[in-house]
Amino acid sequence: MAPSQAKYAPTLETFLKSLKGQPLEASIESLVFLLKRRQIKGAEQCATATARVLLQVVAKSRWTDVDQLLANVQKHGATLTQAAPRELVISNIVRRVLGLIRDEANEDRNAAGDEYGVDSVSDMGALPTPPEQPAPTSRPTPQPAGRPGPNPIKPGLGTHQSFISKSMFNLLSVVDPSDSTGTGSPVTGASTPVFQATSSATALRSEVIDGIEEIMDELSQADDQIAGFAEVQIHPGDYILAYQPSATVEKFLVRAASKRHFTVMIASGPQQRGVPEATYASLKKKLNAAGVKTIHIMTGSFSAYMPRVSKVVMGASAVLANGAIVTDGGSAVVARAAHEFSKPVIVLSGVYKLCPENSSEVEDPVELGDSSSYVSFADGPLVDGVEVENVVSELVPPELIDMYITNLGPHTRDHLDDILADHYKLEDIDLPLQ
Numbered sequence: 001m002a003p004s005q006a007k008y009a010p011t012l013e014t015f016l017k018s019l020k021g022q023p024l025e026a027s028i029e030s031l032v033f034l035l036k037r038r039q040i041k042g043a044e045q046c047a048t049a050t051a052r053v054l055l056q057v058v059a060k061s062r063w064t065d066v067d068q069l070l071a072n073v074q075k076h077g078a079t080l081t082q083a084a085p086r087e088l089v090i091s092n093i094v095r096r097v098l099g100l101i102r103d104e105a106n107e108d109r110n111a112a113g114d115e116y117g118v119d120s121v122s123d124m125g126a127l128p129t130p131p132e133q134p135a136p137t138s139r140p141t142p143q144p145a146g147r148p149g150p151n152p153i154k155p156g157l158g159t160h161q162s163f164i165s166k167s168m169f170n171l172l173s174v175v176d177p178s179d180s181t182g183t184g185s186p187v188t189g190a191s192t193p194v195f196q197a198t199s200s201a202t203a204l205r206s207e208v209i210d211g212i213e214e215i216m217d218e219l220s221q222a223d224d225q226i227a228g229f230a231e232v233q234i235h236p237g238d239y240i241l242a243y244q245p246s247a248t249v250e251k252f253l254v255r256a257a258s259k260r261h262f263t264v265m266i267a268s269g270p271q272q273r274g275v276p277e278a279t280y281a282s283l284k285k286k287l288n289a290a291g292v293k294t295i296h297i298m299t300g301s302f303s304a305y306m307p308r309v310s311k312v313v314m315g316a317s318a319v320l321a322n323g324a325i326v327t328d329g330g331s332a333v334v335a336r337a338a339h340e341f342s343k344p345v346i347v348l349s350g351v352y353k354l355c356p357e358n359s360s361e362v363e364d365p366v367e368l369g370d371s372s373s374y375v376s377f378a379d380g381p382l383v384d385g386v387e388v389e390n391v392v393s394e395l396v397p398p399e400l401i402d403m404y405i406t407n408l409g410p411h412t413r414d415h416l417d418d419i420l421a422d423h424y425k426l427e428d429i430d431l432p433l434q
Helices: 012-019 025-035 043-060 065-081 089-116 157-171 194-227 246-258 279-288 302-308 331-340 413-423
Strands: 240-241 263-268 293-298 311-315 326-328 345-348 368-371 390-396 403-406 409-411
Touching: 012 025, 012 043, 012 311, 025 043, 043 194, 065 390, 089 194, 089 279, 194 302, 194 403, 240 246, 240 279, 240 302, 240 331, 246 279, 246 311, 246 345, 246 403, 263 279, 263 302, 263 413, 279 293, 293 302, 302 331, 311 326, 311 331, 311 413, 326 331, 403 413, 409 413
Parallel strands: 240 263, 240 311, 263 293, 311 345, 345 403
Antiparallel strands: 326 390, 368 390, 403 409
16 A cells, blocks of 8 residues: 655655554555655665665564575565666665675574584594503413404594594584583484574574665765765866766765865756756855856857866766666766767766666666656647657766776776676576566
8 A cells, every 4th residue: 555645745764764663565565656656766765765675674574594585685676676677776785685695694604614513524634633552561361262352443443433423413413402401312313403593594684684784874975985086086277067966976076175176067957947047056055165166057058168178077876887877868968078079077976876787788778757847838739749858867878988986986997897796696696676
């Protein structure tokens, strides 16, 4: 059932507050509804909401082993991904959580192997050396003829055999936990005891929850970490062209303005009907307060300013494996103009936006919006005879981009594969999340 919308419009903040005390299925349905209605949109908001819901999946869903937990996360992650297929960061966070679960499970298995000495059972060098037998003080008593004596026993062999049998017996046996003395009857078997599996699941649950919280901290700190590289990339006297600057680009420019004096050209799309002309007024105020000059240019005239531009800075909602980016409509034209004038194009993006898919694997990256914000259909026959498209997002090819600055630092297109290998597991890349 869709959540009530009386008296307020749901946002990310209200959704996060509603998770307290709410059943898991209700939380997932609520997020699916908000994603389909685009009341939660944008890379950072979708990534934060997805991570918080997956934390609820780990904490509240029923599972007793790693395979069940992976299945639960994959199932609910596919539901969220299908609710907003163009928000590629949702599947990124799902893959990050799946990889986190695999890492924590492997660490637990390795720790269990060390604890029980599984790896050292076959190592004969680790067996204790038996004490040397004292030399006999007298000659052994000869046996009468026709009566064979006992079989001779090699020194230490019986001790080794006893040690191996007892070690294997203790490895596959479980003492009744209710027996406080520890001398109760052992229960043997090759399967993992129930109480050990429960303890392991509890520890794994806690470790995975801590890992998801670290991912959420990364999401909240990504823009600030990217802004920390602004002083190196922007130099005094530069002319920076920022096309429809996102929150990440704004922090980047404001941080650079605190140390550098330069000029910012803010390029925006066509003027929308009913929208005041004071676009990006907050950014202009912050930059002017820091002594940075700002020039607001409209689409169609930025090519005339391109020869004076030092570099172009733009944000991205997703960075694909081959280096292409999904960003605001009109960015491809700006990037193409910068490429023709040999001006570097810098893309600012958190690591969580880096997707393992290539541009050929993304279905319909171009999103069209409501064209009535630019043309009024009340104008009559003229509007009826034309088709007006409002491109909200589009794909910028990788050959038009020179550098990617993430929260890990600046990268070229050739280094994206290394970041993907560090953050995603091979078995999770091809999951049917779409």
